[in-house]
Amino acid sequence: MFRRYGEHCVATFATDEIRVLRKVAGEVVGLLTDGFDHDDPVVGRLFPDIYPDDPGNSAEFRRYTEGDLKTGKIDQAGAILAALPPETGGEVRLDAEAAEAWLRALNDARLAMGVRLEIKDGTDLSDELDQALVADPTSSRVFQLSVYAYLGYLQESLLNALVD
Numbered sequence: 001m002f003r004r005y006g007e008h009c010v011a012t013f014a015t016d017e018i019r020v021l022r023k024v025a026g027e028v029v030g031l032l033t034d035g036f037d038h039d040d041p042v043v044g045r046l047f048p049d050i051y052p053d054d055p056g057n058s059a060e061f062r063r064y065t066e067g068d069l070k071t072g073k074i075d076q077a078g079a080i081l082a083a084l085p086p087e088t089g090g091e092v093r094l095d096a097e098a099a100e101a102w103l104r105a106l107n108d109a110r111l112a113m114g115v116r117l118e119i120k121d122g123t124d125l126s127d128e129l130d131q132a133l134v135a136d137p138t139s140s141r142v143f144q145l146s147v148y149a150y151l152g153y154l155q156e157s158l159l160n161a162l163v164d
Contacts, residue, residue: 001154002161009094009161018084020147024109025080031112032074042112046073076105099162106155113148117141125149 002011013021037043047066049058079101083092094102113119119128129149132142 001157004161004164005093007095009099009158010091011157012091013085013089015087015089017150018087018089020150021080021084022087024113024147024151025077025105028077028105028109028112029074029081032070032077036070042115045111045115046108073105073108076101076108080105094158096162099158103155103158103162106151106158110148110151110155113144113151117144117148119148125152 002009004010031040031042032046047062047069049055050061051057079098083094083098083102085091119125125145125148129142129145132139132145136142
Protein backbone atom coordinates (compact mmCIF):
# COMPACT_ATOMS: atom_id res chain seq x y z
CA MET A 1 0.00 0.00 0.00
CA PHE A 2 2.25 2.89 1.19
CA ARG A 3 5.67 3.22 -0.46
CA ARG A 4 8.49 5.62 0.18
CA TYR A 5 9.31 8.12 -2.58
CA GLY A 6 12.02 10.50 -1.46
CA GLU A 7 10.68 12.45 1.50
CA HIS A 8 7.10 11.23 1.05
CA CYS A 9 5.03 8.17 1.81
CA VAL A 10 2.70 7.54 -1.13
CA ALA A 11 -0.32 5.30 -1.59
CA THR A 12 -3.11 5.00 -4.13
CA PHE A 13 -6.59 4.47 -2.76
CA ALA A 14 -9.67 3.05 -4.45
CA THR A 15 -13.10 4.62 -4.06
CA ASP A 16 -14.24 2.14 -1.37
CA GLU A 17 -11.05 2.67 0.65
CA ILE A 18 -11.55 6.43 0.58
CA ARG A 19 -15.15 6.05 1.76
CA VAL A 20 -14.08 3.79 4.63
CA LEU A 21 -11.28 6.13 5.71
CA ARG A 22 -13.58 9.18 5.54
CA LYS A 23 -16.19 7.39 7.63
CA VAL A 24 -13.70 6.14 10.22
CA ALA A 25 -11.92 9.50 10.58
CA GLY A 26 -15.27 11.30 10.70
CA GLU A 27 -16.52 8.98 13.44
CA VAL A 28 -13.41 9.66 15.52
CA VAL A 29 -13.97 13.42 15.15
CA GLY A 30 -17.64 12.98 16.05
CA LEU A 31 -16.78 10.89 19.10
CA LEU A 32 -14.37 13.56 20.32
CA THR A 33 -16.73 16.47 19.70
CA ASP A 34 -20.46 15.75 19.66
CA GLY A 35 -20.42 12.41 21.44
CA PHE A 36 -17.67 13.00 24.03
CA ASP A 37 -18.74 11.10 27.14
CA HIS A 38 -16.31 10.16 29.90
CA ASP A 39 -18.45 7.10 30.69
CA ASP A 40 -18.03 5.72 27.16
CA PRO A 41 -15.47 2.87 27.25
CA VAL A 42 -13.99 4.12 23.95
CA VAL A 43 -13.29 7.53 25.50
CA GLY A 44 -11.76 5.70 28.47
CA ARG A 45 -9.48 3.80 26.09
CA LEU A 46 -8.44 6.90 24.15
CA PHE A 47 -7.94 8.90 27.36
CA PRO A 48 -6.88 6.38 30.00
CA ASP A 49 -6.50 7.37 33.65
CA ILE A 50 -2.92 8.36 34.29
CA TYR A 51 -3.31 7.39 37.95
CA PRO A 52 -5.71 4.43 37.93
CA ASP A 53 -5.45 3.97 41.70
CA ASP A 54 -6.00 7.66 42.45
CA PRO A 55 -9.18 9.05 40.85
CA GLY A 56 -8.64 12.50 42.35
CA ASN A 57 -5.21 12.96 40.81
CA SER A 58 -6.41 11.43 37.54
CA ALA A 59 -9.26 13.95 37.38
CA GLU A 60 -6.86 16.81 38.14
CA PHE A 61 -4.43 15.65 35.45
CA ARG A 62 -7.30 15.27 32.96
CA ARG A 63 -8.50 18.79 33.74
CA TYR A 64 -5.18 20.24 32.59
CA THR A 65 -4.40 17.96 29.64
CA GLU A 66 -7.63 16.65 28.14
CA GLY A 67 -8.43 19.68 26.00
CA ASP A 68 -5.05 19.66 24.25
CA LEU A 69 -5.09 15.88 23.85
CA LYS A 70 -8.58 15.98 22.38
CA THR A 71 -7.65 18.79 19.99
CA GLY A 72 -4.58 16.83 18.88
CA LYS A 73 -6.65 13.72 18.19
CA ILE A 74 -9.22 15.73 16.23
CA ASP A 75 -6.44 17.38 14.20
CA GLN A 76 -4.88 13.99 13.46
CA ALA A 77 -8.17 12.57 12.20
CA GLY A 78 -8.55 15.79 10.22
CA ALA A 79 -5.16 15.12 8.62
CA ILE A 80 -6.60 11.94 7.13
CA LEU A 81 -9.67 13.76 5.86
CA ALA A 82 -7.59 16.59 4.39
CA ALA A 83 -5.16 14.31 2.54
CA LEU A 84 -7.69 11.95 0.98
CA PRO A 85 -8.35 12.40 -2.73
CA PRO A 86 -11.88 12.81 -4.12
CA GLU A 87 -14.16 9.82 -3.75
CA THR A 88 -13.24 8.59 -7.22
CA GLY A 89 -9.87 7.38 -5.93
CA GLY A 90 -6.37 8.62 -6.26
CA GLU A 91 -3.02 9.16 -4.66
CA VAL A 92 -2.13 10.29 -1.15
CA ARG A 93 1.31 11.83 -0.65
CA LEU A 94 2.37 12.38 2.97
CA ASP A 95 5.43 14.16 4.31
CA ALA A 96 6.89 12.90 7.60
CA GLU A 97 4.68 15.15 9.74
CA ALA A 98 1.47 14.14 7.95
CA ALA A 99 2.50 10.47 8.08
CA GLU A 100 2.96 10.72 11.86
CA ALA A 101 -0.49 12.30 12.19
CA TRP A 102 -1.98 9.50 10.08
CA LEU A 103 -0.29 6.87 12.24
CA ARG A 104 -1.70 8.36 15.43
CA ALA A 105 -5.17 8.78 13.91
CA LEU A 106 -5.20 5.21 12.58
CA ASN A 107 -4.14 4.01 16.01
CA ASP A 108 -6.97 5.95 17.67
CA ALA A 109 -9.48 4.53 15.18
CA ARG A 110 -8.25 0.99 15.80
CA LEU A 111 -8.37 1.47 19.57
CA ALA A 112 -11.96 2.75 19.31
CA MET A 113 -13.02 -0.10 17.03
CA GLY A 114 -11.24 -2.63 19.22
CA VAL A 115 -13.29 -1.53 22.22
CA ARG A 116 -16.56 -1.63 20.28
CA LEU A 117 -15.71 -5.06 18.82
CA GLU A 118 -14.50 -6.32 22.21
CA ILE A 119 -11.09 -7.25 20.84
CA LYS A 120 -8.64 -8.00 23.64
CA ASP A 121 -4.89 -8.47 23.71
CA GLY A 122 -4.12 -11.86 22.25
CA THR A 123 -7.30 -12.01 20.15
CA ASP A 124 -6.66 -13.91 16.93
CA LEU A 125 -8.23 -11.58 14.40
CA SER A 126 -8.25 -14.22 11.64
CA ASP A 127 -10.09 -16.65 13.92
CA GLU A 128 -12.51 -13.90 15.00
CA LEU A 129 -13.25 -13.04 11.37
CA ASP A 130 -13.65 -16.72 10.42
CA GLN A 131 -16.17 -17.22 13.24
CA ALA A 132 -18.13 -14.14 12.18
CA LEU A 133 -18.15 -15.31 8.55
CA VAL A 134 -19.51 -18.71 9.55
CA ALA A 135 -22.17 -17.18 11.79
CA ASP A 136 -23.40 -14.66 9.20
CA PRO A 137 -21.25 -13.56 6.27
CA THR A 138 -23.45 -10.50 5.70
CA SER A 139 -23.31 -9.24 9.29
CA SER A 140 -22.07 -5.81 10.26
CA ARG A 141 -19.51 -7.54 12.50
CA VAL A 142 -17.82 -9.11 9.46
CA PHE A 143 -17.58 -5.68 7.85
CA GLN A 144 -16.31 -4.03 11.05
CA LEU A 145 -13.69 -6.72 11.63
CA SER A 146 -12.59 -6.33 8.02
CA VAL A 147 -12.24 -2.57 8.46
CA TYR A 148 -10.31 -3.12 11.70
CA ALA A 149 -7.92 -5.49 9.91
CA TYR A 150 -7.59 -3.07 6.97
CA LEU A 151 -6.69 -0.19 9.29
CA GLY A 152 -4.00 -2.37 10.87
CA TYR A 153 -2.61 -3.25 7.46
CA LEU A 154 -2.64 0.41 6.43
CA GLN A 155 -0.96 1.46 9.67
CA GLU A 156 1.75 -1.17 9.26
CA SER A 157 2.42 -0.26 5.63
CA LEU A 158 2.68 3.44 6.50
CA LEU A 159 5.04 2.72 9.38
CA ASN A 160 7.23 0.57 7.14
CA ALA A 161 7.31 3.27 4.46
CA LEU A 162 8.15 5.90 7.03
CA VAL A 163 11.18 4.01 8.39
CA ASP A 164 12.51 2.91 4.97
